[in-house]
Amino acid sequence: MQKEIKDLEQQARQLETTTEERNHLFDKARQYGERFLNSLSEKPAYVDEQSMGKGVYDLPFDEKPKDFDKLLDLLHSEVDTPGLNPASGKHAGYIPGGGIYPSAIADYLAAVTNRYTGVFFSSPGAVRIENMCIRWMNDLVGYPEGAAGNLTSGGSIANLIALVVARDNSGIKAKDFNRAVIYTTRQVHHCVVKAIKFSGLQEATLRTIPMDDRFCMKADALEKQIKADKKEGLIPLTIFASAGTTDLGAVDPLDEIGAIAERHDLWFHVDAAYGGFFLLTDHGKEVMKGIEKSDSATIDPHKGLFLPYGSGALLVKDGEKLYDSQHMSANYLQDTYKATQEASPADLSPELSKHFRGLRMWLPLQLFGIQPFRAALEEKLLLTRYFYDEIQEIDGIEVGPEPELSVAFFRYVPESGSANTFNKKLVNEIHRDGRVFLSSTHIDGTVYLRLAVLNFRTHLEDVDLILSVLKEKIQQLT
Ligand SMILES: Cc1ncc(COP(=O)(O)O)c(C=O)c1O
Numbered sequence: 001m002q003k004e005i006k007d008l009e010q011q012a013r014q015l016e017t018t019t020e021e022r023n024h025l026f027d028k029a030r031q032y033g034e035r036f037l038n039s040l041s042e043k044p045a046y047v048d049e050q051s052m053g054k055g056v057y058d059l060p061f062d063e064k065p066k067d068f069d070k071l072l073d074l075l076h077s078e079v080d081t082p083g084l085n086p087a088s089g090k091h092a093g094y095i096p097g098g099g100i101y102p103s104a105i106a107d108y109l110a111a112v113t114n115r116y117t118g119v120f121f122s123s124p125g126a127v128r129i130e131n132m133c134i135r136w137m138n139d140l141v142g143y144p145e146g147a148a149g150n151l152t153s154g155g156s157i158a159n160l161i162a163l164v165v166a167r168d169n170s171g172i173k174a175k176d177f178n179r180a181v182i183y184t185t186r187q188v189h190h191c192v193v194k195a196i197k198f199s200g201l202q203e204a205t206l207r208t209i210p211m212d213d214r215f216c217m218k219a220d221a222l223e224k225q226i227k228a229d230k231k232e233g234l235i236p237l238t239i240f241a242s243a244g245t246t247d248l249g250a251v252d253p254l255d256e257i258g259a260i261a262e263r264h265d266l267w268f269h270v271d272a273a274y275g276g277f278f279l280l281t282d283h284g285k286e287v288m289k290g291i292e293k294s295d296s297a298t299i300d301p302h303k304g305l306f307l308p309y310g311s312g313a314l315l316v317k318d319g320e321k322l323y324d325s326q327h328m329s330a331n332y333l334q335d336t337y338k339a340t341q342e343a344s345p346a347d348l349s350p351e352l353s354k355h356f357r358g359l360r361m362w363l364p365l366q367l368f369g370i371q372p373f374r375a376a377l378e379e380k381l382l383l384t385r386y387f388y389d390e391i392q393e394i395d396g397i398e399v400g401p402e403p404e405l406s407v408a409f410f411r412y413v414p415e416s417g418s419a420n421t422f423n424k425k426l427v428n429e430i431h432r433d434g435r436v437f438l439s440s441t442h443i444d445g446t447v448y449l450r451l452a453v454l455n456f457r458t459h460l461e462d463v464d465l466i467l468s469v470l471k472e473k474i475q476q477l478t
Contacts, residue, residue, distance in 0.1 A: 092437065
């Protein structure tokens with residue numbers, strides 16, 4: 001048996017790399033990253049390619065090792081070329097992502113050292129780093145000491161956990177789920193509707209409260225509806241407000257909603273996945289006044305803090321409520337329970353083993369300091385205002401309300417023919433061209449184009465290019 005073990009060891013040891021091999025891999029990967037970043041400004045924001053990365057399947061997994069150069073070539077042609085380039089400053093569709101470089105270094109370090117950040121006992125320093133990130137965001141939102149949270153993969157999962165915590169905190173029993181009511185607007189992100197399904201609350205009533213002409217929830221209509229529902233014997237459960245809707249960037253009146261939630265003893269959640277980090281700016285603080293009244297909030301560092309994808313956060317004002325909802329113990333983990341100085345992420349989220357997400361947030365905040373983040377966010381707000389003013393100089397353009405944050409929407413109304421058909425063609429032409437990327441949406445049957453400025457690489461020259469591409473395409477289509 002020993003001989004067999006030794007033979008297998010010989011083969012298994014291929015999984016360990018030598019310093020020489022590591023240097024080889026790292027140098028090639030670093031050069032690849034440099035080539036990618038240094039050519040970004042010339043690269044299109046969108047590549048409309050027929051094959052759509054199909055070449056990935058040309059290299060199936062097999063028993064044999066493959067050459068790293070060949071794999072990088074495939075990454076370049078099949079992965080990093082077709083489709084949307086979220087790293088580009090000319091990407092202003094959907095909600096743009098970022099990808100600041102120190103986060104990549106942090107991910108590298110986190111993966112090499114592979115610290116176990118599920119429980120405090122196993123990696124106390126790493127858990128402190130994560131808790132420090134959570135505390136910083138709790139302070140930003142204005143939650144008191146005793147608040148808690150967890151770092152999620154994104155906003156969808158943060159919203160899902162929030163709904164589960166609200167459900168558990170209400171003490172509602174499954175037999176009454178069909179009497180529960182969740183209040184929001186039609187502009188809430190669709191992941192909230194998914195969360196309702198995943199949390200077992202699909203039989204609950206989802207009330208979409210009317211909005212004003214800026215697409216913000218009407219607080220008086222909300223209160224009226226809550227009262228009517230109570231009268232009918234329904235159970236108002238939670239309000240899901242938005243601080244920056246995805247489609248239009250609208251911020252619900254959080255201060256008034258917070259007061260209503262308090263009067264009616266409802267869990268008040270704010271989805272600030274997109275808008276939350278604008279709290280670093282004076283304007284953001286002003287428009288999101290009252291966010292501190294909420295019981296929980298979603299905020300996505302992979303949006304407003306420009307981190308690479310895979311970074312969301314749920315914040316909960318009363319940390320014990322989060323713990324009560326998410327904590328579970330296991331016999332085999334009994335040794336870990338003796339380390340109690342800090343909360344363990346596994347006690348505050350559905351995850352146990354997880355990526356050390358905090359490092360990719362902690363490192364850039366420490367390396368750069370907070371100031372450049374604030375400046376970048378202020379710049380994005382102004383760029384959106386600038387775009388909103390400039391686009392109105394084009395004859396035939398109709399705009400939505402003045403942007404609250406960094407989303408503006410607009411459409412071209414042709415002298416004849418269907419405006420919807422025209423605007424769909426316009427967005428398709430922009431995608432085919434690829435130099436810049438915008439996305440479209442529809443509101444009550446009307447098609448609009450959206451500009452969403454949130455990539456840290458988007459600056460004045462990019463917005464000017466977006467404006468000139470729009471002018472050019474409108475001219476071509478009219
Ligand atoms: C307001 C809002 N909530 C939730 C989400 C979903 O977040 P994620 O894509 O990180 O899951 C988004 C995504 O754009 C969003 O804008």
